[in-house]
Amino acid sequence: xxxxxxxxxxxxxxxxxxxxxxxxxxxxxxxxxxxxxxxxxxxxxxxxxxxxxxxxxxxxxxxxxxxxxxxxxxxxxxxxxxxxxxxxxxxxxxxxxxxxxxxxxxxxxxxxxxxxxxxxxxxxxxxxxxxxxxxxxxxxxxxxxxxxxxxxxxxxxxxxxxxxxxxxxxxxxxxxxxxxxxxxxxxxxxxxxxxxxxxxxxxxxxxxxxxxxxxxxxxxxxxxxxxxxxxxxxxxxxxxxxxxxxxxxxxxxxxxxxxxxxxxxxxxxxxxxxxxxxxxxxxxxxxxxxxxxxxxxxxxxxxxxxxxxxxxxxxxxxxxxxxxxxxx
Amino acid sequence: xxxxxxxxxxxxxxxxxxxxxxxxxxxxxxxxxxxxxxxxxxxxxxxxxxxxxxxxxxxxxxxxxxxxxxxxxxxxxxxxxxxxxxxxxxxxxxxxxxxxxxxxxxxxxxxxxxxxxxxxxxxxxxxxxxxxxxxxxxxxxxxxxxxxxxxxxxxxxxxxxxxxxxxxxxxxxxxxxxxxxxxxxxxxxxxxxxxxxxxxxxxxxxxxxxxxxxxxxxxxxxxxxxxxxxxxxxxxxxxxxxxxxxxxxxxxxxxxxxxxxxxxxxxxxxxxxxxxxxxxxxxxxxxxxxxxxxxxxxxxxxxxxxxxxxxxxxxxxxxx
Numbered sequence: 001x002x003x004x005x006x007x008x009x010x011x012x013x014x015x016x017x018x019x020x021x022x023x024x025x026x027x028x029x030x031x032x033x034x035x036x037x038x039x040x041x042x043x044x045x046x047x048x049x050x051x052x053x054x055x056x057x058x059x060x061x062x063x064x065x066x067x068x069x070x071x072x073x074x075x076x077x078x079x080x081x082x083x084x085x086x087x088x089x090x091x092x093x094x095x096x097x098x099x100x101x102x103x104x105x106x107x108x109x110x111x112x113x114x115x116x117x118x119x120x121x122x123x124x125x126x127x128x129x130x131x132x133x134x135x136x137x138x139x140x141x142x143x144x145x146x147x148x149x150x151x152x153x154x155x156x157x158x159x160x161x162x163x164x165x166x167x168x169x170x171x172x173x174x175x176x177x178x179x180x181x182x183x184x185x186x187x188x189x190x191x192x193x194x195x196x197x198x199x200x201x202x203x204x205x206x207x208x209x210x211x212x213x214x215x216x217x218x219x220x221x222x223x224x225x226x227x228x229x230x231x232x233x234x235x236x237x238x239x240x241x242x243x244x245x246x247x248x249x250x251x252x253x254x255x256x257x258x259x260x261x262x263x264x265x266x267x268x269x270x271x272x273x274x275x276x277x278x279x280x281x282x283x284x285x286x287x288x289x290x291x292x293x294x295x296x297x298x299x300x301x302x303x304x305x306x307x308x309x310x311x312x313x314x315x316x317x318x319x320x321x322x323x324x325x326x327x328x
Numbered sequence: 329x330x331x332x333x334x335x336x337x338x339x340x341x342x343x344x345x346x347x348x349x350x351x352x353x354x355x356x357x358x359x360x361x362x363x364x365x366x367x368x369x370x371x372x373x374x375x376x377x378x379x380x381x382x383x384x385x386x387x388x389x390x391x392x393x394x395x396x397x398x399x400x401x402x403x404x405x406x407x408x409x410x411x412x413x414x415x416x417x418x419x420x421x422x423x424x425x426x427x428x429x430x431x432x433x434x435x436x437x438x439x440x441x442x443x444x445x446x447x448x449x450x451x452x453x454x455x456x457x458x459x460x461x462x463x464x465x466x467x468x469x470x471x472x473x474x475x476x477x478x479x480x481x482x483x484x485x486x487x488x489x490x491x492x493x494x495x496x497x498x499x500x501x502x503x504x505x506x507x508x509x510x511x512x513x514x515x516x517x518x519x520x521x522x523x524x525x526x527x528x529x530x531x532x533x534x535x536x537x538x539x540x541x542x543x544x545x546x547x548x549x550x551x552x553x554x555x556x557x558x559x560x561x562x563x564x565x566x567x568x569x570x571x572x573x574x575x576x577x578x579x580x581x582x583x584x585x586x587x588x589x590x591x592x593x594x595x596x597x598x599x600x601x602x603x604x605x606x607x608x609x610x611x612x613x614x615x616x617x618x619x620x621x622x623x624x625x626x627x628x629x630x631x632x633x634x635x636x637x638x639x640x641x642x643x644x645x646x647x648x
Binding site for chain 1: 420425438443454465645648
């Protein structure tokens with residue numbers, strides 16, 4: 001294994017795929033010489049040049065639409081929406097065009113388009129730069145949704161997304177970009193649609209999405225060391241398509257479930273996971289306790305650190321939920 | 329440049345195909361043979377045909393909710409188009425798309441679009457792709473005066489301009505955004521003046537004159553092919569019918585106005601001209617019309633006799 005930042009893992013994926021396939025090109029706001037808003041793309045413009053790493057005007061509608069039109073006509077573009085909050089600007093292209101084109105036209109065409117964006121709070125960016133809106137895309141059939149929660153997946157899932165012949169939206173966690181972690185040596189691709197059991201346990205399952213994976217892992221190790229509580233951590237990795245079997249099997253084993261996701265709690269993806277767990281054929285009969293959700297509280301993201309920290313999920317709030325479910 | 333007789337007759341036949349196709353759609357709709365609704369292209373045929381007469385099979389178009397004319401002009405099969413409008417499995421999109429969502433990617437038809445302005449950004453992507461892949465393919469983006477007020481219009485034309493992409497933005501100014509006259513939806517009279525804001529050429533032509541549209545688009549297409557970037561070609565036109573079948577189109581326009589525009593019928597005017605010039609005889613025109621009408625009746629028959637999709641087929645084909 002090698003130690004890299006999450007951002008470096010993303011950059012490696014892009015560089016490797018661009019070297020592999022000349023039809024892969026990257027467009028977005030400030031992706032060129034500036035190196036991306038978060039600085040993680042530095043070096044790509046220098047290596048691949050202006051034609052393949054191209055700055056756009058601040059025009060999210062045109063960015064997504066250009067990616068779509070290019071994907072329909074022989075390219076394999078990767079477009080960037082700097083913050084997932086800006087999906088609001090590109091709404092029609094995402095929801096009515098990208099998501100619909102293959103199905104609506106009777107499967108005539110493949111749409112090898114990757115849309116990278118960022119989610120997550122924690123840097124006092126307030127209501128329009130901090131949201132986690134992945135569930136909105138999951139609600140509209142036609143776009144695969146990827147939420148890499150580890151360094152390894154930040155690279156492997158992005159490579160799979162680029163190679164996929166369907167539209168894939170990758171939500172990277174902006175607070176993880178500068179954090180260090182480990183990835184395998186050499187080339188690897190992580191298949192879409194397969195959840196990972198990050199840690200096995202018998203007492204309770206945490207389904208953890210995006211940055212909640214590391215938080216949940218840290219909590220699980222602590223509770224194991226101090227109290228002998230063994231938590232199983234399941235990382236769905238891909239929300240569409242969702243590997244519900246791995247989640248259901250885990251809950252059948254432990255009988256207790258906490259879902260940790262930085263999306264808002266109302267109509268969030270956590271609610272979807274619970275629907276799958278309690279439906280006929282799921283794990284309802286195996287549950288020994290009600291289920292808890294840890295998400296972003298249902299207000300817009302506030303600016304001031306004490307306010308924001310209260311609203312977004314944290315290890316402490318996951319622990320609180322775990323203790324409630326264990327103590328039921 | 330003088331056009332060949334064949335080219336002129338091709339234009340006339342294509343316009344006639346669109347007219348007769350749309351008349352069948354109208355008729356079948358009133359007979360409750362067609363689900364949903366339908367926006368007819370009758371009156372605007374010169375725009376689609378004049379523009380597409382400049383295109384190769386490997387060039388691209390993006391279309392609109394009023395898209396039947398664009399598709400046929402680019403060479404789509406009337407049988408499969410009609411079957412799609414009828415919701416049958418033999419349709420272009422296996423019955424999943426319907427009237428507003430027909431495409432034929434093998435002919436570069438990147439799809440009609442139910443969202444006003446929705447095709448504009450996609451056309452820019454096709455233009456980017458052609459340039460990136462090093463081909464000389466061009467993309468014609470059809471849109472209306474109504475779409476020119478969408479934010480997507482500004483973002484798309486600006487991007488095509490700053491990246492110098494081979495896209496021809498063909499504005500079908502039929503003067504109405506559904507029921508709202510242009511004078512009530514924008515202060516300008518000519519959409520093409522907006523070209524100035526993007527530092528690209530903008531031209532205005534009589535959209536009822538297929539040769540005028542052809543000529544304006546020819547220049548724009550040649551420029552785009554040679555790396556000269558995008559153009560806005562505004563075609564002044566008129567839809568003879570309402571916004572969709574069921575809208576008589578009388579609430580928001582005078583009968584006299586509609587009749588005056590019908591006098592400029594692009595098919596009749598062009599046929600008269602070709603007859604006067606001796607390119608064809610009146611009898612030859614009648615024979616052509618008869619043949620095209622029969623072709624469209626056959627398309628209706630094909631559609632009607634085609635099977636409906638099985639309900640479970642709804643769940644197929646979302647992903648590769």
